[in-house]
Amino acid sequence: MKKIRILQRFEANIEVVAENITEEILSSGITCFKKRYEKSDLKGYLMLYSCTNNEELDIQIAQDGKEAGVLVNIHDKPALCQFVSPAIYKEGNIMVAVSSNAENVYESIRLRNLIQEYLLKLKNSK
Numbered sequence: 001m002k003k004i005r006i007l008q009r010f011e012a013n014i015e016v017v018a019e020n021i022t023e024e025i026l027s028s029g030i031t032c033f034k035k036r037y038e039k040s041d042l043k044g045y046l047m048l049y050s051c052t053n054n055e056e057l058d059i060q061i062a063q064d065g066k067e068a069g070v071l072v073n074i075h076d077k078p079a080l081c082q083f084v085s086p087a088i089y090k091e092g093n094i095m096v097a098v099s100s101n102a103e104n105v106y107e108s109i110r111l112r113n114l115i116q117e118y119l120l121k122l123k124n125s126k
Helices: 002-008 055-068 105-124
Strands: 017-018 029-033 047-050 069-073 087-091 094-098
Touching: 047 055, 055 069, 087 105, 094 105
Parallel strands: 017 029, 047 069
Antiparallel strands: 087 094
């Protein structure tokens, strides 16, 4: 759900395909398909995030994505990713992104949070 909340800050068409979907995701207002993943699920998409915790399925999704020309990010498996997501702070028209190229995600988040705190202090001091 964490990745979904991040993506919802942008004008993105988010859809979830999974056999088991939490109630929180089902009630989040996004489109959900309760089903087993199939390669055809990639048709028409530019990118996807895979958050399966299933090594075999993640490898299959990464391979299918490459063949289908879909950018793939496999959660916590940078070697399988075709792109990485930075730690993002977005406030109105201002956006700050910090990335470690998936080498130190927690440090990226820590630095993003420091920048966010600084920018909020500047905003509140006006």
